[in-house]
Amino acid sequence: MRIAGRKVTVRSVAIYAIVIAVTLIMLMPFAWMLSASLKLSRDVFAFPIEWIPSEPQWQNYVDIWTKIPLALFIYNTSKLTIIVTLLQLLTSSFAAYAFAKLNFPYKNTLFLGYIATIAMPWQVYMVPQFLLMREFGLNNTHLALICLQAFTAFGVFLMRQFYMSIPTELCEAARIDGMNEYQIWVRIMLPLSKPALSTLTIFTFVTTWNDFLGPMIYLTKTELKTVQIGLRMFISQYSAEYGLIMAASVVALIPVLVVFLSLQRFFVEGIASTGLKG
Numbered sequence: 001m002r003i004a005g006r007k008v009t010v011r012s013v014a015i016y017a018i019v020i021a022v023t024l025i026m027l028m029p030f031a032w033m034l035s036a037s038l039k040l041s042r043d044v045f046a047f048p049i050e051w052i053p054s055e056p057q058w059q060n061y062v063d064i065w066t067k068i069p070l071a072l073f074i075y076n077t078s079k080l081t082i083i084v085t086l087l088q089l090l091t092s093s094f095a096a097y098a099f100a101k102l103n104f105p106y107k108n109t110l111f112l113g114y115i116a117t118i119a120m121p122w123q124v125y126m127v128p129q130f131l132l133m134r135e136f137g138l139n140n141t142h143l144a145l146i147c148l149q150a151f152t153a154f155g156v157f158l159m160r161q162f163y164m165s166i167p168t169e170l171c172e173a174a175r176i177d178g179m180n181e182y183q184i185w186v187r188i189m190l191p192l193s194k195p196a197l198s199t200l201t202i203f204t205f206v207t208t209w210n211d212f213l214g215p216m217i218y219l220t221k222t223e224l225k226t227v228q229i230g231l232r233m234f235i236s237q238y239s240a241e242y243g244l245i246m247a248a249s250v251v252a253l254i255p256v257l258v259v260f261l262s263l264q265r266f267f268v269e270g271i272a273s274t275g276l277k278g
Helices: 010-036 059-067 070-101 107-119 122-135 142-149 153-164 168-176 181-192 194-209 213-218 227-237 242-273
Strands: none
Touching: 010 242, 059 070, 059 227, 059 242, 070 107, 070 142, 070 153, 070 181, 070 194, 070 227, 070 242, 107 153, 122 142, 122 213, 142 213, 153 194, 168 181, 181 194, 194 242, 213 227, 227 242
């Protein structure tokens, strides 16, 4: 069978059918959440499912801003996410450049030791971290979360793998021209690493935005809480208002979708290029 000059095999048709089926299955919960956010609570679990409500309840998206201080929670989350993302991009790319392009004693040992921390779950050392932040007087502050998340071993690994794919001769030529290491990092390495930086941005943004346990441990004041804690408060107070809960969940999901869709063209390229050298 040929379509527009291409030979279409049964195998390729089957692969595309499987991919489409899996995609639809993955998207179904999000479609249900969006549909439920426009329904009355009594209609959310009605069967068969009414995917497109006959009477959309747009008022749900108005009520969620008055039931809880959702705007404040989104502001707090946005503030933390943007600051943490920028800091991780800075620290990860800077450290990765040193591990990839500079020579210093015990470089590989230090890198392996740092990367080994990825295998240790945060729950193992969250109590010592909490005690440390308490000694510093940073409990009930956003600064505690910023300090704890400003560095990431995963980000260093991701950026180092990408930097390893950039020819070392490029850095050597820049040194001959009189550039120091900081100038090489800023003027050469960063402009060339947009795919890896975009990939790290997506991972960091999604992880920080969806973080629940960290804010739950360190933030007890309502004016400091994040949107994930706000959703938990909303569910506790309005456990039967499923339409409002789904509407709040949709609003909390929008920034993540915007960031991913904005950077997705770099995402696959960044993931693929980080595995060229190791």
